[in-house]
Amino acid sequence: MPLHSSFDPDRFQPHDAWVTPSARRQTIRAFIDGYCAAHDQSAAAVSAFTYGYAVHFQPGMGREFEHFVIETPASQPDETFPIGAWVTRFGQADLPPELHGHMQPLIDEHLMLADIGALPHEAALIDSTWLRSEHEIAAFNASGRFPGFAPNPRAFLFSVKIDGDFAAAARYGITTDGDIVIDRVATAEEYRRRGLASQLLSAIAAHARRANARNALLISSHAGEPLYRRAGFTNLAPVAVAKIV
Incomplete structure (x- = not known):
């Protein structure tokens, strides 16, 4: 549902x-x-x-x-x-x-949630950040800068490149009911504090709007929470992750 x-x-x-x-x-x-x-x-x-x-x-x-x-x-x-x-x-x-x-x-x-229609979005960023071809995804994975991406019809990968270097990346998966989950938003250390993560969020929001997606969910670290709140996400609940030993 x-x-x-x-x-x-x-x-x-x-x-x-x-x-x-x-x-x-x-x-x-x-x-x-x-x-x-x-x-x-x-x-x-x-x-x-x-x-x-x-x-x-x-x-x-x-x-x-x-x-x-x-x-x-x-x-x-x-x-x-x-x-x-x-x-x-x-x-x-x-x-x-x-x-x-x-x-x-x-x-x-x-755990955070946003109405995609209320998020900042910039359609011009889609073409410059969306890695859609096999060659682009293979180059991204080969760089080793960020966790690898496995292409599939319900997942989309975005990255900002600076001087040919993969400087920031993010991805999202679309649910069977037309919502999205944003994941793996990260910026390489030497490129931080340049607004690259915000650019990726704007590109993702614009791309998801084209698919008529409605809501965006994500799980944020403490450090990333202010970024998402500024973009329009609401904090739903704290999340604690542990491993059974």
């Missing part, structure tokens, strides 16, 4: 995506869909549980399982959470007592 089944731009409130259990589940299911598309993982198996969702990735993700915990479960068997799996918790959700003391924290982040 889409994040908002009857979207009205005059009444759109991003907070609506998080106020009820059903809205939270709907939002995270959309995030998983777009996130998997961005990583060429559309064939990953997604299972629903009382706490949220479990994703069994195909090879290439660096981890086999990731659990997206939205609600605190009353009880959950140990075998549902295998050792080595990632656990991504949203908001105030907690883990079953049997997992306490068996988690290695990885990173704290923020």
Whole structure:
């Protein structure tokens, strides 16, 4: 289901995506869909549980399982959470007592949402940043500056080049319901503080508007949150990522 089944731009409130259990589940299911598309993982198996969702990735993700915990479960068997799996918790959700003391924290982040129609967008940036050909993507991957990109029909890669060097990059995956998930927004250290990430966001927003996409989701680091807030994203919930050990 889409994040908002009857979207009205005059009444759109991003907070609506998080106020009820059903809205939270709907939002995270959309995030998983777009996130998997961005990583060429559309064939990953997604299972629903009382706490949220479990994703069994195909090879290439660096981890086999990731659990997206939205609600605190009353009880959950140990075998549902295998050792080595990632656990991504949203908001105030907690883990079953049997997992306490068996988690290695990885990173704290923020789940954010925006109406694509309200984001800054510049169509002229699409042609200069969108890497669409096999040759362009192969050169990007060969540079080793950023995580590699696996082409697929539901994922789009963007990069700013300076003097032939890949200086910044971002990608997005489009969900089956017409929302997008922005991922891997990064700028090489020597090119930071030049507004390159903002250029990529503007290009992505313009490109997604052409596809009639409505909402954009992303998970931001603490450092990146101000950039996305300035662009028009709303902070929905804190995110804590850990690994089961």
